[in-house]
Amino acid sequence: DIPGIAARCDVLVIGVKPYLVGGVLAEALPSLKPETVVISIAAGVTLHDLRDAVQGHCHVVRVMPNTPALVGAGVFGIQEDPALPKDVFAMILDLFGLLGSTIVLPEKKFNAFMALVGCGPAYVFHFMDALAEAGVTMGFTRQEALELVTQLVLGSAKLAALPGSHPAILREQVCSPAGVTIAAVNHLDRTAVRGHLIDAVLAAYAKS
Structure with a gap:
């Protein structure tokens, strides 16, 4: 039960849907101690909301994770306090x-982090799924296509992480004059894929 868990914990992570956070903290409130640290990973629940919910009983922290945390590769936004x-x-x-x-992060950048990085794995997986579908269309099995695309993204991310690297320069290095890659990149530009990606992130930001 929630009061029992809260009574036994020094650090209490609230990982429920945002609309449930208030109810969970209200139930935990009698068990919260001054040294307890309540960490919320619920999107849209502000530090002000958390402070109101615990009524000064303990410390509160707002954190925004993303799902690569499951494999030790998450990015966590922690609100400045x-x-x-x-x-x-x-x-x-x-x-x-x-x-x-x-x-x-300061509070004013927290929702932007959520839209870009918290939601970001979904954008990457959407992109990967589309590439895999193209691979299947060209004759790879679905498993082969997924393995190839996964290695493609892993390798590309490692290149992008090198000191001094920039995605635009790395892209240019693949695009030989009159080659096959520039033909594909030109199609992406003509169909405004870059603009759609930017708009998708801004849609998430507006929703947050």
Whole structure:
């Protein structure tokens, strides 16, 4: 039960749907201790909302994860909070650092992080699925196509992560004059794929 869990925990991670956060914290409230740290990973629930919900009983932290945390490669946005003791904040950074990388953000950038990085894996998987479908169309089995596309994305991400790398330069390096790659990239540009990707992220931002 929620009060029992809250009573036994030093750190309580709230990972329910946003509309349930208030009810969960209301139920946990009698069991929250001054040294308890409540961490919310619920989208759209602000630090102000969390403070109101715990009524000053304990510390609260707002974190936005993404699903690559499941394989230790997550990116975690942690909202800047000058009111949080430095040792508690350091503990939060260390905790989520075990599952990937962390970035401390002011509140005004938190929803933008959510739209770009929190939602981001869905954009990448959508892109990968489309490439795999193209592979199947050209004669690869579905398993072959998925394995090829997965390795393609892994390798490309490693290149992009090299110091001094930039996606635009890396793209240009693949596009030989009058070659097959530039023909494909020109088609992407003519059909405004770049603009649609930008609009998709901005749609998520507007929704947040």
